[in-house]
Amino acid sequence: MPTRLHESLPAERAGAPASPELLERRAKFAATEINPALGVTAGDADFAGVPCRTVRVGDRATVLYLHGGGYRMGNPEAYHAYAAGLAAGAEAAVIVPRYRLAPENPFPAGLRDALAVYEDLATATDGPIVIAGDSAGAGLAAAVVVAVDTSDVRTPDGLMLLSPWLDLHCSSPFYETATDAFFPLATAESARDDYLQGATADDPLVSPLLADHTGFPPTLIQVGGTEALVGDALDLTRALATANVTCTLEVIADQGHTWPLIYPDHAVSIASIESCVRFVRSIEADKVFE
Template sequence: MADFVKLVVPKTPLLISTTIKHYLDGPPKPSWDLKFHLAVILVRSLFKDSSTLTIEQVQRASCYSIPVLAGVTINEFKINNKYRYEAQVHLEKILKPYEHVLDTEWKDLKDDGIISEWIQVPNDEWEKREIRKTILYLHGGGYYCCGKSSCRNNTSSLAKKVNARVLVIDYRLAPQNQFPAGLQDALAAYLYLLNPPKDAGFEPLNPKNIVFSGESAGGGLSMALGLAIRDAGLPSCAGIIGWSPWVDLTVSTPSILDDECCDFLPKPSERFVPKESQVEIEYKEKAAALTAKIKKQNIGPKIWHDSFDRPGRIQMYAPNEGLAIPYVSPMLAESLGGLPPLLLVAGDSERLRDEAIYLAHRSAEPAKYKGPSYNAGKFEKSPFQAPTNTTLEIYEEMPHVFQVMDHASTTKSYERTVEFINKVTNAIDEPLPPSSFSCINTKGEFGPLKEHHKEILKWENIGIVPSVKRELTTRRSTPELFVYTALLLAGFAYFLRKNFY
């Protein structure tokens, strides 16, 4: 509460002026009530004029503990590193074509396990059920920040609404831990569920009882995990859910730059650089050394596009030369066929909208939508050409990860998520309908995608980094893009639900 007051009190004039404008001029979107409008304005303001932060400060600030909802309990534990070593064996096989652009430091484990937690309804008798519905949830935060405790609004809501157990992990964060460290931890968690230790308190799970889910970067990591499992020949999970998934780290789609998007996320030109710190210095030195090794020593084939060649890192999560790796940017995979059923959700007013739309079409119609031009011919060689059952839902007027705020669209999205999980785990005896692409209005009514949604299907620059001049008039942190979203989408959303709704 004290942190919330410190954030909001200086914004009182802005909140008052926004309130006046809300009633005089109307909200930015018709369905936004005053509380929704104020929340969006507040987080945007935090992006623009928050004090400068180091990477370390961003990570500490974003990992504060959010209470779970009433009627839900938390059981914290660690997943043993033996599961990471098992995951490493599988990842080394599928990453072999890309190993010349990757730092091997991800293999050097610096801790004794993955900090994790189970979220569940007390006395749920989950162990006795024939279908033990389980959600492996991967948090968002741009791969730089946040953690299992910052997404408890989402995870505790899912545990209650789905009547499932939710496993959440603190996967390793960039820039200290480069790709594929986070993916290794996610795969280790899945392997833990399939073959738990004797003291875990549950028997090995049927993979068809497990659903991957995540928001933003966590949604992208869920997709990457699904691809890795498919390519490694491991048992497939029941389904994958991405809420506003970040699946294109080349930020190549038009909605990223769309001025019509009423979102928390700024355009690439408005992103910030971090305040100098020891972590940033070490990260930049290692990144520069790796790039020099890749290019000057010519140690492997070029697997990146010319647009990736620019000073500095485009993303902290992976080197520029590795941005087209499918487990980094799932939207760019050679094929998105042969995956478990997908539920992809995005807001019509968010910058990541086009990524979700394009990924959905590539998975449902893999032979028609074959990815970036520089991957031409690779789909034909892929063994995964069978269409993936894909449900795409675009919610009108909604911003990034709108599920953390109270709105009619939030209620509808949760209903659809629960229905999807129940169907893919066979908790209800109903087959999944065919792949569908829908636009859902603020009344919860389904319709076809609109014309501006389909423009991405004709986009010729998929996977090509746009030429955007960064606006560096003030020094801010790229991770702040996500940490302040986290501050709103966790603590602030929690505060709103407790005090206003």
């Protein structure tokens, strides 16, 4: 029997307890409300043993969305409103896993969960699959593509990244020049240390910016012009272009880290979600005409 994709990763390791401060910060990730007018069906589901929230309006595509939070915070309920807007616009099903968090569960636990869900979805449907995420979740999404590339599991049809954290060396000069204070260098380094706990940032499954990007699917990258992760977004765009991969980079002036999630009612946030909808729709169309 072939090895399941997530079982090919490094062995899981014991972690450390979350601090009281971190537990308090996690508690602030409150559920967001779904607009009833969108006609969304939301509920719980289990994929490969990983609990998930599903937000569904149709089945034109499946979006596997990996939430952000520095690998140590966040939950699917906090993404209800964002996922609903995406699902309604694309007439799609958005799956948001409750992957395990650091420091209790260091690398590769969260990635193992993401891969398990992805393989289950990829096996169950021939329809278009887009993998997406924000911040650390965007790093996980890109790492899933890296892992899939060395397996016989189908590659996702699209990759969609918001404010992507892709290099855990945290050496980009934008950490020093960014005016957005939401994800400063000290926070990035602390989250990295909680996630890695001795693993190396040189591993492309940790820092997917360092991977061979040949064979990556069409990719949409969105980043705020004032945030520290502009460098990661620019570097991935360059790497994908060099690898002859279709890629769109949207740098949104005067916006900070994950602005559509923090300020969902702002016009630029609504426009960013609309751009994601167009991207998923384009993937749907390409899949139909394959």
